[in-house]
Amino acid sequence: MNQIADVLVIAEQIQTDLQSISLELLGAARQLAGKLGVGVQAIIMGHNIGDIPQTLIHSGADEVFVVDQPELAEYTTLTYRRALITVLESLPRTPHIILCGATTIGRDLAPRIAAYFKTGMTADCTELDIGDYEHKSKVDPSKIGIYHNCLYSIRPSFGESLKARIIGPWRNPQMATARSGAMEPIQPDTSRSGNIVPVKVNFQETDFRVKVIETIRDVASNVDLTKAKVIISGGFGLGGPEGFDIVRDLASVFKDSAVGSSRRGVNAGWISYSHQVGQTGKTVRPELYIALGISGAIQHRVGMGKSKTIIAINKDESAPIFQYAHYGIVGDLFVVVPLLKEQFKKALASAGRG
């Protein structure tokens, strides 16, 4: 038996919709588990969740713990906390690593679980890896040593323009949340098989201190930026909500496109939050990302820096976005974009002839 325990993913559903973050986490977990030579476990909690456990197996889980009870129909911190603690304490071995989504649910639940187990946790990771670590600091002599198979939780520190690798090898589980869109799912394979393990949870009265009065979700408005092949994003340089017309217009020449926004565009109320790319929004990696009037602060960059081709159009030549875009045009976007649209159409026409 491997002396290292498994990698466990906390899968997430809202109103029985499996959230895509779960598949991304499974993709990351498979990579980590591959390096460690261990298996991937998943936990799914909810009510009437149907074939979600099977989907999790197809997407990379070897073993799925299922808590399907009416008390879990809606997410509340304390009921899900109880279910998660029950499952984790029922396992013969504490997972080596636990991954959770950096979503409004994951960021609510995971820190409490880490505090309950008094273990380390790193928020909002953009990369995860496995490696060695030597602790030399003499502040706490009990920590000194060389550690193997550590979880590397890698995340940007926005305020300081640094990337940091956080390590906590002294206690398992080593926990991390990952940003939506930052990890890649594996290709689902319906021939994959695995164990589905139902778990019954006995709730306590104190678990029901929070009651959900109402959940208002507009799934249609929850734009799926993370799946579009082309994203045209607008920022403060658009000047107002009507500026997004030109963004939509340019998006219309592409087959599979979506409209994005910088944080400032959303904060100004020009477009809804579901369009936001960046630190407090979504992480995207389309084939083509065109940034219009976005200065490109580090908070934006972390959300789109992995795009295959980045084109920036901005009046200000010193805008940070020009430091990491692949192509840049310095100019007034309201002049440039219509010309660009024409040129794209020409390119398509000549490609059609060729």
Added chain:
Amino acid sequence: MSKGFRMAVLVKQVPDTSSVAGVNPDGTVDRARAKKMMNPYDKYALQKALEIKSAYGGEIIVISMGPPPAIDILYEALEYGADKGYLLTDKQLAASDTLSTAYALYNVIQFLGKVDIVFTGLQTTDGDTAQTGPQIAERLDIPQVTYCEELEINNGRVRASRVIEGGKQWLDLPLPCLITVANSAGKIGHKRFANVYKMKELLRDKESLSKMVFVVSLADIGADPNLTGLAGSPTVVGKTWKLGEIGGSCVMFKGESPAHEVELLVNRLIENHCGIEELLK
């Protein structure tokens, strides 16, 4: 029983990266030289507490953990209308991660006695973790609402809304509880002139000030030093590096006419086989 609610608001002093001081040309921060400010997210937490106080009455106690100069943000909170401040400062606290920070702040809250609501910002601009609030709630064994936007209290029950993916949710919960306030929760009010004036007076009257703003150590609040700072932190920063260039140098098109630049750009995209033709419809 006194009227209103006893509220604790947790605030943190962070580097002001919008200031030039201490910010290196590559964007990295020299923490010692950087100008300091109250974490912007915390102002939403303080604002919520002020709204509750003005609607129902009560007392607002601001709490911070940090080096001695962090006392400035407690003074600032008093200018906004907080009643008292506590600064937990202790050399042992250096290099605390979120778990040990939560332990230390939990002890300050316990030290204060009965608290109805603990408010925190959603996250800090220097850590960005959003973990400390829920970890304190776990220690206190109280319910929490994270990403809270709206909040009201009726007959001792809290009604709060929180942001979720693609919408919002309304929750009902009892006191005491911990609330982390979203930065979409509304506008932040102004400092009150009378409070600013009073703060000026207080800074000259050390005796009165010492009855409103307290500096405490781990020993004062009875916290176990082994559970704080580096010793009490299950995680460490193993390595940091500058955010490297992603796509190499940017090919810039400028200077000629916009039409010419656009043509050059699109030609370059085609020459470089970016697959642009496949993406167009």
